[in-house]
Amino acid sequence: MKIAYTAYNLELKHPFSIAKFTRTSTPVMLIRLTQENTGSIESVESVESICGYGEASMVPYMGESIETAVAFLKKVDWQRFVHPFNFEEIKAYLDSIEKGHPAIKAAIDIALNDINGKLLNKPCYEIYGADPLKMPLTSYTIGIDSSEVIREKVADAKGFKVLKVKLGRDNDKELINTIRSASDLPLYVDANQGWTSRKQAIEMIYWLHDQGVQLVEQPMDKADLEGNAWLTGRSPIPIIADEAVQRLADLDGLKGAYHGINIKLMKSGGMYEAHQMILKARALGMKVLIGCMSETSCATQAGMALAPLCDWADLDGPWLTKNNPFTAPQMTDGKYQLNQLPGLGLEGIKPSLFTSGF
Secondary structure, eight states: OEEEEEEEEEEEEEEEEOSSOEEEEEEEEEEEEEEEOOTTSTTSOSOSEEEEEEEEEOOGGGTOOHHHHHHHHHHOOGGGOOSSOOHHHHHHHHHHHOSOOHHHHHHHHHHHHHHHHHHHTSBHHHHTTOOGGGOOOBOEEEOSOOHHHHHHHHHHTTTOSOEEEEOOSTTHHHHHHHHHHHOOOOEEEEOTTOOOOHHHHHHHHHHHHHTTEEEEEOOSOTTOHHHHHHHHTTOSSOEEESTTOOSGGGGTTOBTTBSEEEEEHHHHTSHHHHHHHHHHHHHTTOEEEEEOOSOOHHHHHHHHHHGGGSSEEOOOGGGSBSOOSSOOOOEETTEEOOOOOSBTOOOOOOGGGOOEEO
16 A cells, blocks of 8 residues: 655635634645555456545644644554455554544545445445435535625525534624525534533524524533533434534443534544444434535545435535635535445546655
């Protein structure tokens, strides 16, 4: 297995603000893994090598950077990855190298899933048992901003059938009213732990319900399990864990505290563990939202492969950015259309994009 990679600065169309910070771009590590000498694999005829593509989107609050990503990649024994891939063993191996670093681990996992699909000549969604006909609507995220810019963002959401609104500051109702002056689309809300009291939160949730909000992510501090459970027991709409859940083990103890979870590949360490989280959430009777960071089409299409297994989707990365280096996924009536290409189905790949390797 050979690796090539590039550091890429993903520029946002608008400054992106949530309850506690603002940013205008996101550092991304794009990787290309090359599986050589695959001619002996039955499903592939006369193939010298196959490439798989992965992405690590490293939003600052998660603690990863281009420097930590490169350092992690240098610690990986790439010769361990031999098809047929055992993704459970791969996950354990990557975690054994160093704790944390979920985004760069996700990049490796996504690239290996891409190769796996190409070797088996199947789309990743088919391998994971996802039915394209069950693709949920995906939402378009609107960060906290001035009324004028909020209206611009709503206009940018043309083609989407759901809007996701970031709240958690002292002007939440003003933001919702501004959106409602420009759109009557259903809304999702993400408070990003911004509400500090149960009374404030439950009153806001009932008001949001009257405004057509269909779910609320992480209303209160993730450490306040009792407070979030109190809200879940009284809320007229689903309360979804976001910051409170990253990887599979985090689901332990969340039943009853939330109606569902938000899974992001950049937190779960990739597609394999995200799928395990979906299965576990279902076993616990919880609903599932699959979300994203600021991402290119690469990580977005990895999320799309799992989206039909979920209740909701928030996979708008390529639509919030100005310099997506790949072809944007196809969307019809607010839903992504999964293509029949093997692997991720990523298109518009420029080999010159990958400038470093070892």
